[in-house]
Amino acid sequence: MVINGTTSLGAAIVQGCVDRGFTTVFTHPEPVADHVVRDIVDSCGGRGSPVAVDREDQSSAVKAAQYVASLGHIDRLIYVPEALRSPGMSAASQELIKAAFDTTVMTLVNFVRVLSRPLAERKGSILVVLEAEAIEGSDAEDLFGVNMSALLGLSKTLARELAPDVRVNALVPPTSDPVLSERIESTRLLDRRASDAEVARTGLDIADWPHATGITLAMELPGRAS
């Protein structure tokens, strides 16, 4: 199950899951262009199926999770949050803060509520994909940074709560934020950023490891060796 499989990285993860032999269900926000979904389905050769989720209605996420649970079994739950950056907290209304919280944090919480038991039955694993702001913070988009940090804390806490039957790990890919990305360019040791396919492979490898839980891998951050 890949949540938000129509993002660039999400699509690579869907493809990676299919390549590893998983039957893959992926969600996409409503509305999204038909051809985006169709391209992903086509590239999966019939082994990937889309489910629409209304990002402003959490009951829609719950229904999508229930649909997946009804399929019989689930081995992987992979959450790729939408990079919905928002204005700073001081400029945001309480409603906007709540909406961002729901979209970014509660979506995963609701999927886990429904799917943790079927995942446990299969000794499955959860991978939470984060943005670099989860660790680095954000000067201009503190709301986004706070929510990403919450997801990071959520992944570590879930690793403890769902053990020993479900493994939970987090991956921080190279950032999509242009300001942070510029800072990283000057400190990057390798000569290019990892591609979406490489990020997907890394995350799916970790999700496959039977003895890995509570790991946070930040692939590329300023001030770190990578």
Next chain:
Amino acid sequence: MSRPVALITGGAGGIGAGFVLEAARRGFIPVFSFRSTAADPELIRQCEEHGVAPVPCQADLAERSDIDRLARVAQDAGPVTTLINCAGLAARTGLDSTTDEKLWDLMWVHAYVPDLLTRRLRPDLTASRGSVLNVSSDGGVVGSISGLPYGMSKAATLGATATLARSLAPFVRVNTLAPGAVEAGMWLSASESTRMHVEAETPLQRTPSAEEVAVAGLDICAWHVTGQTIVFNGGRTIL
């Protein structure tokens, strides 16, 4: 075109043997060092089942000349694309009971040998845009229950990784895998109370096999990351 070579130190048993077998499974020619215990014929046979003839090399890594000789054996076997620094020494001595010699021995094997061997193979690894994996321990990350020499020297492995990652970038990736207890090597001789204590503290309530560690390690070698330390201990330390 010849197969790529993976040089694995300490490959005769335990985690190292897991790396040898997994490397063979992935199509590498495993060249591996052993100090005194001869290579297990069963390990050789299992590698050959994957169509690969591994190359065992007796080497005492305490001797600088043996480090150079081991590197030459690997180079003679083919293009060296992967170096797994897995050789290790066990020690269960604390501050009061350890000796200067013990501190030196563990620092040499856990920190200086990985650095020396990597620099010795730098041209090969650079040419192949290769990868180095240093096998440390979760005790090197958060302090070790095995005492000062082990914890200190395994922490120094992390420093070697960080420095090598900077020195060899962007051509060679250098990362650390830091396992906790593994069903191999020194863990097999741990007391029952230690085993129960560690298992109780481990969220996944299990101990991985050497093969699981090797799969994770060789996965990391294929990633586009450098300077990373991956703690692999079933969530016992969540950082």
